[in-house]
Amino acid sequence: EVQLVESGGGLVQPGRSLRLSCAASGFTFDDYAMHWVRQAPGKGLEWVSGISWSSGSIGYADSVKGRFTISRDNAKNSLYLQMNSLRAEDTALYYCAKSDCGADCLIDYWGQGTLVAVSS
Amino acid sequence: QSALTQPASVSGSPGQSITISCTGTSSDVGSYNLVSWYRQHPGKAPKLMIYEGSKRPSGVSNRFSGSKSGNTASLTISGLQAEDEADYYCFSYVGSSTWVFGGGTKLTVL
Numbered sequence: 001e002v003q004l005v006e007s008g009g010g011l012v013q014p015g016r017s018l019r020l021s022c023a024a025s026g027f028t029f030d031d032y033a034m035h036w037v038r039q040a041p042g043k044g045l046e047w048v049s050g051i052s053w054s055s056g057s058i059g060y061a062d063s064v065k066g067r068f069t070i071s072r073d074n075a076k077n078s079l080y081l082q083m084n085s086l087r088a089e090d091t092a093l094y095y096c097a098k099s100d101c102g103a104d105c106l107i108d109y110w111g112q113g114t115l116v117a118v119s120s
Numbered sequence: 121q122s123a124l125t126q127p128a129s130v131s132g133s134p135g136q137s138i139t140i141s142c143t144g145t146s147s148d149v150g151s152y153n154l155v156s157w158y159r160q161h162p163g164k165a166p167k168l169m170i171y172e173g174s175k176r177p178s179g180v181s182n183r184f185s186g187s188k189s190g191n192t193a194s195l196t197i198s199g200l201q202a203e204d205e206a207d208y209y210c211f212s213y214v215g216s217s218t219w220v221f222g223g224g225t226k227l228t229v230l
Contacts, residue, residue: 103217
């Protein structure tokens with residue numbers, strides 16, 4: 001059974017940094033691309049970033065480009081999102097999501113999310 | 121990376137069929153056969169319902185179907201049931217390892 005467990009969320013002041021983690025299990029992690037998707041309170045889904053199995057292909061939404069960095073450690077079956085220069089509009093539930101192939105693939109499984117609140 | 125356009129809400133009675141549209145551009149929906157649809161119940165994580173425009177994952181009811189014409193993808197739900205009431209999102213590849221969601225559609229079963 002695919003399991004994705006996010007952690008690292010919390011309350012942070014504007015301008016500060018936060019690092020999210022996602023622990024994956026139930027599948028061969030290094031075979032699949034991964035994504036981060038967020039959902040602001042009461043709003044729709046927003047794709048944030050994606051990374052291929054090898055980390056060779058990475059993409060970001062314009063809203064986070066230059067501030068967020070996605071990475072993965074295949075030896076630890078883990079996905080990360082380093083978030084710098086956080087803004088109030090980054091407040092959201094952040095989902096870790098698995099792709100259905102190694103690169104440039106859609107999402108087939110989701111975690112339960114970790115909540116990030118940016119406020120002074 | 122503009123969000124794909126979906127109607128904010130649709131509704132239907134039990135047993136009826138509804139269709140949700142997802143309009144993009146020739147740079148996203150129109151260029152790739154990589155449109156997927158997700159259902160999200162309140163307080164829950166999204167669930168994949170349709171992928172590559174018209175394929176159903178194992179376990180998803182055949183009441184759900186997808187199609188694409190030009191820059192617009194569509195999700196049709198036939199034989200509406202109370203459990204179908206949820207938010208629905210389309211998702212498309214945009215190129216250069218980037219993706220975009222639709223704004224979401226709230227389905228109400230009357």
